[in-house]
Amino acid sequence: MRILIVEDDRAARSGLEKWLIKQGHSVCWAETGERAIEQLKFGEIDLVVLDLNLGEGSMSGWDVARYKYGDAKLRKIPIVVVTGLSTEDVHAGAKVNVFEGQSLILPKPVDLRMLAAYLKSLIPL
Numbered sequence: 001m002r003i004l005i006v007e008d009d010r011a012a013r014s015g016l017e018k019w020l021i022k023q024g025h026s027v028c029w030a031e032t033g034e035r036a037i038e039q040l041k042f043g044e045i046d047l048v049v050l051d052l053n054l055g056e057g058s059m060s061g062w063d064v065a066r067y068k069y070g071d072a073k074l075r076k077i078p079i080v081v082v083t084g085l086s087t088e089d090v091h092a093g094a095k096v097n098v099f100e101g102q103s104l105i106l107p108k109p110v111d112l113r114m115l116a117a118y119l120k121s122l123i124p125l
Contacts, residue, residue, distance in 0.1 A: 002028070003046065033059025084107065
């Protein structure tokens with residue numbers, strides 16, 4: 001599976017990237033919303049691991065999710081939201097369901113067992 005990690009925190013991104021590679025996945029990353037959209041447009045992405053708060057001066061993870069949701073070709077790509085926000089805050093902030101029932105919301109630090117189970121559920125039998 002080719003996974004796009006959208007995370008501005010270098011340590012968090014690096015740890016997740018190493019773990020995903022050990023699990024046999026191909027990984028690319030973006031530390032800004034703008035770069036994430038470029039990756040989505042031009043890469044073959046199967047899953048997005050998305051932080052919602054991407055630092056000052058960058059498009060947010062919300063913006064990336066809205067962009068993906070608005071593109072019929074990209075809409076089907078699942079999202080794993082990794083955030084310090086509560087699940088209620090994530091749903092309230094979405095306004096419309098830009099995650100369209102194909103997402104998992106994980107608090108930081110990421111529970112790798114939950115992420116592994118979710119990834120396994122996405123792989124066809």
